[in-house]
Amino acid sequence: MKQLKISISLSEYQEKHTIYLGQGEWLKHKSKTFLEAYLRTYKKVLLDNVKILNSYNSQIYTLYRAFFFDLSDIEVERVSNIFAEFNKQFNWMFDNIGGCQNSIIFSKINTCIFISLDILYILQSHAQTHKNYSLKNQAEAYIKMLENFNEKYESEKNSLDVNRNYAQNNMSIIKDDFRKAM
Incomplete structure (x- = not known):
């Protein structure tokens, strides 16, 4: 079974363990446990969202194949290349090459969401150009679904319960863009 490789590292300067949370945020705490x-x-949370993203991709691919014969050769080539890029990303x-994969995982999830949206925008x-209202309505529904998924994913990722009783004094979330503890 495929697993995401997210790891804890020890800061050399502050003697605190850290987890990279993505988008320039780190969670620091004295307790490794x-x-x-x-x-x-x-x-x-991440794996559940990756599974949902995979399911959405299969639905988008089914939509693409259902209207395959309506698309021009150029559109077919573009969409095929974008699907190949999605699969690569x-x-x-899940590639376990190298050390800490935290930053790669977060960027790849966001990339896959936007790649899926690109396919839907092409469809x-x-x-719209060819007045195919069935495809238009389905593509718009999937676009809305993916946009909602992206919002939900970001809120779930940021709202995990980090306020435990013993953790208040020992933990901080550091935002890289502000360079201060929150």
């Missing part, structure tokens, strides 16, 4: 428990929950999330554009 606390971070390991948090990491298990975090991995589950998606598989890269939507074709449908």
Whole structure:
């Protein structure tokens, strides 16, 4: 079974264990046990969302194949290349080459979401140009679904319970863009 490889590292300067949370944020805590428990929950949230993303991709591919004969050769080539890029990026999330994969996983999830949206925009554009209302309505529904998924994914990722009783004094979330503890 494929697993996401997210790890805890020890800061050389502050003697605190850290987890990279993506988008320039790190979770720092003195207790490695606390971070390991948090990491298990975090991995589950990420893996659940990756599974949903995979399911959406298969639905988008089914939509593409259902209207395959309506598309021009250029559109077919573009969509095929984009699906190939999705597969490359998606598989890269589970690649265990190298050390810490945290930053790669987060960037690849976001990339896969936007790649899926690109495919849907191509299908939507074709449908509008050729007045194919069935394809247009389905593409727009999937676009809305993926946009909602992206919002839900970001909120789930940022809202994990980190406020445990013993953790208040020992933990901080660091945002890279502000360079301060929150």
